Amino acid sequence: MRLNSQRKKTNQIADTREPMELNELEKVRLQKVQELAEKGISAYPTRSFITTTIKDACAAFEKAEAEGQPSPEVTIAGRMRSLRVMGKLAFTHIEDGSGRIQLFLRINELGDQLQFFKDYFDIGDFIEAAGTVTRTRTGEISLQVTSIRMLSKAISPLPAEKEEVVDGVTIRHTALTDPEIRYRQRYADLVVNPEVRNIFRTRAKIVSALREFLDGHDFLEVETPVLQPIYGGAAAKPFVTHHNQLHQDLYLRISFELYLKRLLVGGLDRVYEIGRDFRNEGVSFKHNPEFTQLEFYCAYFDYLKVMDFTEEMIRFAAEKALGTTKIKYGEIEFDLSQPWRRVNMREGILEKTGIDISKYETSEALEAVMKEKGIKVKPGMQRGKLIDQLVSDFLEPTFLQPTFLYDYPWEISPLAKRKPDDPTTTERFEGYLAGMEICNAFTELNDPIDQETRFIEMGRTYSEEDEEHNPIDEDYLRAMRYGMPPNGGFGMGIDRLTMLFTNKSTIREVLLFPHLRDRDQAQSEEIE
């Protein structure tokens, strides 16, 4: 039922679809496509005959120039990004994935083809040009074009981009700035705003640096199910889906944790996974419904070893992705080559609020003292949640420099091992950079009896309807009963790390296709 109604909303039936309405500019360009076809020229030919990339063509020219050799003859291709036509000559810049070069078109070399170019070629088109690389009078490396071909005609004009370089600073006179269009039409954003492409190059470098680091420490990269019959490993509401043939409801995973730790039982001592988690919750500048997570588990590590390892890994990622460990995030600067501050949660809260949480063992007692101190509390919160609130109100905002906050109350850490000398506290830490929570780790609970007790306890604290109420994963308990090595586990949001490394204030900037409301759906819902 649910799926049917969704399908109705989002998919247009193909045979009832009207042809796309084109604006005047698009009609003019479509007309050019048709006129070319009448001449027997395809605006979308099947093959290109390039001999090199733009970057390599420029490099070859500079080498030949330095050695006094003749200029290279090349065939290159790219998207037209600027156009200046003047009578019997024209200049245009084309851009491929490697770079940008100016084309210099003269009637002397091109003859009739110059008029052909002026009649049918527009900014945004992909074109192929053959010729000799030279310098123009102003010294700019340019291709002196002897023949030119259309490779792919752009019907829709790109959002206009005009650039001027003054004293080495690029001034963009008009650009695509509306965030809604930028995210909905990311392809246009990427074409017109080159710095956006760099965000995703950096992101890719971060991910491959993390892989390199973990692979180098003998970790095995694995893949575990995204579709899960039982969700768990985090307190979050899941997305629900359905397998038709099996008549089975399935959840999109909210974490990888329970599957990865099953692998430790199986003898894979060091495992990690980089992949997508899905949480059916609010969207904000640091929350997207699907996000990329790194989790690793390492046998015979405890949370202190994980802390050291985390420092090393994030420093490595910064060096590889940015070439520096010094990060500037807005007004905040920090250096990842330095050890992180380590703050004990009880001591941290005591210092900031004067409340010693170890002296208030029930939620009632803690709530009372918080009220006494003038802290606003929602009535009926559990002790763990109250402590969580103290952390986010009084500690988190102070963690601008790299900080580990450690030793969390057991109530909000059902998968973490208790401290040997204090069963109300677990060996857990979260890492903070620039005030933002970036990772979460603990000495993993491997005692199947304690784990079972905690699952049952957790069940009591949530009502049946509460979607954060995880069903007990009996198979996970069975796995643990076979014996799980002591181990340290770790989870980190790749999107947030990318935000920090690229100095972006919203998660949407570091996601190629961030989740946005569906406009068509809103309209068809009204019709229904």
Added chain:
RNA sequence: GGGCGUAUAGCUCAAUGGUAGAGCAGUGGCCUUUUAAGCCAUUUGUUUUGGGUUCGAGUCCCAAUACGCUCACCA
């Protein structure tokens, strides 16, 4: 979900309640070293949508939608 803000030409933006404009892009013309090329001419609008107030609404009011900021939610 709550609060605040924004929505005008393909793009970036103007317009005191009184004929909806500019630059760029487009189209036509001139132009053999330009790079925001230049010069001349010229086209482009359901002012997001639906109501209301008014002689008259892009502008004021109400509602809807989307986006932004923010709060809530978020181990």
